Amino acid sequence: MTLTLLGLALTVLAYALSRWINRRHPSPLTMPVLLSTPMVMVAITLAGNGLEGYRGASDAITWWLGPATVSLAVPLHRHRQVLLDHGVRVAAAVVGGTLVAMVTAVTLARLLGLQAPLQAALGLKSATAPVAIALAHQVGADAPVVAGIVVASALLGTILGPALLTRLGVRSPLGRGLALGTISSGQGVAQAFREGELTGAIASVAMALAAVAVALLALPLAAFLRRS
Amino acid sequence: MRRIMVLALQVAGLIAVDQVAIALTPHLPLPLPSNLVGMLLLALLLLTGLVRESWLGQAAALFQRHLAFFFVPIAVGLMAYGSLLRQHGLMLLLVILVSTAAGIAAAGWIGTRPGLGERPPAPAP
Incomplete structure (x- = not known):
């Protein structure tokens, strides 16, 4: 005590x-x-x-990670206009970005000879930490390793993301908000809000939806890692 | 004092949603984590107007501002993985770097390419 x-x-x-x-x-x-x-x-x-x-x-x-994650519904609801205006694009970018990040991570990890639990942890890394941690067990990864990878990934995404997006010619708040929120979760949202109110709103919607996308894609990921 | 009472009630509300989600989760067809089920449940309650944002807004803002605090202890657990990090740390970093860049590029590209159910934007002046 x-x-x-x-x-x-x-x-x-x-x-x-x-x-x-x-x-x-x-x-x-x-x-x-x-x-x-x-x-x-x-x-x-x-x-x-x-x-x-x-x-x-x-x-x-x-x-407290439970109630803390539940609270993410509030920004999702507050900025729901983003979804009403750009629903198809938001869904496509969140699912596409999540899928590319997951497939790239797992494929590269396999090529480098990293073991299945590490491949699994890397696959979850674009979800917000509390959700990635909750998914760790399901895919056979260790929660602390997942947390460390999520933090490293959010950090790199926040440092390199804005410059990368500018280089790729992604200048609209929509494109930048979607990329930062989908891939760098909380840190990305904070960075997006520094770029502008609209970019931040879009990123917070993307972050909440990306958590759902990672959770759904964790099912095939777990099955794939079990089989191989 | 009143502010603290309101905040405590709002936090209790978030806990209640989370607890309902924990009870609900085993009965769902998809094995989603309960905290995510809680988020979706609250989003549904807010969308249908059964719960108003003003009932939970302050507590939600507090949690989001300090979200990192709540997973510090799990990250501290990395202490037990020292040898794993020494052995594979660089490779992990490489994978994180490449896949993060690829994900950002993909989401950014899809987020800006024209013709996804919207009218094309007005030409720049």
Whole structure:
């Protein structure tokens, strides 16, 4: 119990400190999860209890991923006009982008000789972290590995995505919002809102729908990985 | 004080939707994760007007602002995968880089190519 409370306090402290650093030095490289995760790792190692002692706090915080994911329905509903105006295009871009990311990741992972659990984890990476984590078991991947890959992927997408899109001639808020939201989930949405209100709204719709697309595509992915 | 009470009630509302989704999920034909079922359920409730955005909006905004906090502990679990990361870290990074770029390019391309059920945009001045 005491250990759980200490772990909770530690995580809140690390997160608050990370947010403070991120506000002073805004950059994808200072995104709070990227800073607070190693802070907690170092602290629990120095305290001598390691992951075992952190389990209580970990379970207590992870429980909230449920309601946190449910809350994504609010921006989806608020920006539903995007769907009414561009439904076919939004669906095509979300499904197409998700499928390309998943197939590229799994194919390349196989070519490089990575094992099935890693292929599976890489396949889930464009979903928002709480959904990707929830899908980990279903495809035979480990949740922490999935979380790490999702964070790395969101980070790279946010750093490289805008320049890549500009280079490809994708300038409309619709194209950019769809790409950032579909592939880089929460970080991508934040980046899209920095580009503009409309781009952000489109990205938040894309992020919610991409989570559904990844979950549906996880079924054939799991079957494929089991068979091979 | 009143603000905190309202926020607590809204958070309770989100928890309630999540709990209903957890109960509902095993009976669905598709094995979707319960949190995603909860999101779709709430979207349905909002669309039909059974639930108003103003009933949950503040709590939802709070969760979205701090979504990262809630998966920090799972990411901390990566500690147990040190050897895996040392062994395969670079290859993982390569796969992430290539597939992220491919996904962004694909979604961006589909998102801008003309003729997907809309009228063509007016020519640029």
